[in-house]
Amino acid sequence: MKRLSGGAQREAGLPISPSGFDLQAWRVVMNELRNIGRTLRQGFLIRAGLGSIVIKFSSKIISLVTVVVLANVLGASDFGVFVFIIALIGLLSMPAQLGLSNLVMKVTSAELVSRDWSAIKGVWRWSTRLSLASSSIIVLVAVAISVGFVESINDKLFYGFLVSLPLVFFVPLSNIRGGALRGLHLVNLGQFPEQIIRPGLFLVLVALSVLFGYESSVEAAIAMSVTAAAVAFVSGQFLLSRYTPNAVRSTKPDYSSWRSWLYAAIPLSLTEGASLIMANTDSVMLGMFSTSSAVGVYKIAVQGAVLIAFVMDALSMVVAPYFSKLHASDKKYELQKLVSYTCLASFVFALFAFLFFVIFGELLLEVLFASDFSFAYIPLLILSVSHLVSSWVGPVGVLLNMTGSHRVVLVAVASASILNVALNFVLIPAFSLEGAAWATGISLIYWKTFLWLASKRQLDINSSPSPLCSSLFSSR
Structure with a gap:
């Protein structure tokens, strides 16, 4: 929308308030909002968006309740060991992820339009086999290294780590199934196994163990987590089998495009790997430089702070295919509106x-957790600020990935990961919990700012809500 100065508005006969509020712009925006609302109410996007938000919110609440129960049952020290192992598995599973879930979603969505059923079936099977091969190598190497250092590793850490290794198989495969379902435009079903079934079953198992008085241990908690992941994978496989188009089911897989898939997967895998580093490095390095109790306390802060960004995460999964579609159709104005x-x-x-969190965060920690976890308040606020800034910039990484700017995203997330590791290395020994929070917060803000500038430069798209705000107000 073209902005007019106050003088230009008067010459054009447009109403303008004494404060400089552009009444004509306001009417235009309101009309656009009403038109968009009518369209969305009749279409898929609003249903998927609301469903995705409900799923994401439910997942976060379930995970938060699980953390509350598990932290109080295990205590800060053992809970910290549990968090450390899960974070370590997250880093180890990077080669098995390989960006395959996003690749499968993108290829499936594109080939669904062209009705290339053989290519869809081919990319599903190819990605599954590649993930299985990578996971097998990772597990064999991890077992060999663990056995070699068994005498110098704490028993809880050693046995808990061995029990957790099946996650290296289940999580990437489950994500691939989710990517396939999202590519079929079954966005909510694609999220359901990992976002609802897995955390929900884990919570049920933890609650049952407490209810029936079973001995609480790190190994038992890990085993319950693995069980939940296995059930989530099976559920995802069932859903994909149930909703696979008959044309895909009856055709032969076509692997002729495997080189292009691999080429496309490389930047996605590096980006996803760097994201996993960002998500898990702080917990792992905190466990290396501090105590297991500190890892447990820090997890509470992280779990609370991620609630701030859950709407952005939920919506990004819904709008990702539409970013790609609008960009391919050269509908820049519609793309800018959707992003904003x-x-x-x-x-x-x-x-x-x-x-x-600012007002009630400290009280919540006191009510929900034991005194050992009261130190999580300051890290919670630090991380919350970074997620607030990230939400203003929006899902710009998804925007750039879906519009072909994978390399820019890779540079941003890789440099942010290096910055994150360096800051953790410097700040954790000096400031412990707060140091880990500052390292992660600064890295996240750097990452999103980098991508925001790249989006403006390469796509001429402002990924923040600024265009909407500036369309409502204009200078005299």
Whole structure:
């Protein structure tokens, strides 16, 4: 929308308030909002968006309740060991992830339009076999190294780590199934196994173990987590089998495009790997330089802070295919509107969640957790600020990935990961919990700022809600 100065508005006969509020712009925006609302109410996007938000919110709440129960049952020290092992498995599983879930989603969505059923079946099987091969190598190497250092490793850490290794298989395969379902435009079903079934079953198993008085241990908690992941994988496989188009089911797989798939998967895998580093390095390095109790306390802060960004995460999964479609159709204006509205929705929620933590965060920690976890408040606020800034910028990484700018995203996330490791190395020994929080927060803000600038430069798209705000107000 073209902005007019106050003088130009007067010459054009447009109403303008004494404060400089552009009434004509306001009417245009309101009309656009009403038109978009009518379209969305009749279409898929609003249903998928609301469903995705409900699934994401439910997942976060389930995970938070699980953390509350597990932290109180295990205590800060053993809970820290559990968190350390899960974070370590997250780093080890990077080669098995290989960006395959996003690749499968992208290829499936594209080939669904062209009705190339053989290519869809081919990319599903190819990605599964590649993930299985990578996971097998990772597990064999991990077992060999663990056995070699068994005498110098704490028993809880050693046996808990061995029990957790099946996660290296289940999680990547489950994510691939989810990517296939999302590519078939079954966005909510694609999220359900990993976002609801896995954390929900884990919570049920933990609750049952407490209810029936079973001995709580790190190994038992890990075993329950693995069981939940296995059931989530089986559920995802069932859903994919149930909703696979008959044309895909009856055709032969076509692997002729495997080189292009691999080429496309490489930047996605590096980006995803760097993201996993960002998500898990702080917990792993905190366990290396500090105590297991500190890892447990820090997990509480992380678990709370991620609630701020859940709307952005939920919406990004819904709008990702539409980013690609609008960009391919050269509909820049519609793309800018979709990006801005997505960012605005996520930021408004993030702002309210942040203010809630500022006011009630310390009280919540006292009510929900034992005194050992009271030190999580300051790291919680630090991480919350970074997620608030991230929500203002919006899902810019998804935008750039879906519009062909994988290399820019790779550079941003790789450099942010290096910065994160360096800051953790410097700040954790000096400031412990707060140091880990500052390292992660600074890295996240750097990462999102880098991508925001890249989006403006390469796509001429402002990924923040600023265009919406500036369309409502203009100078005289």
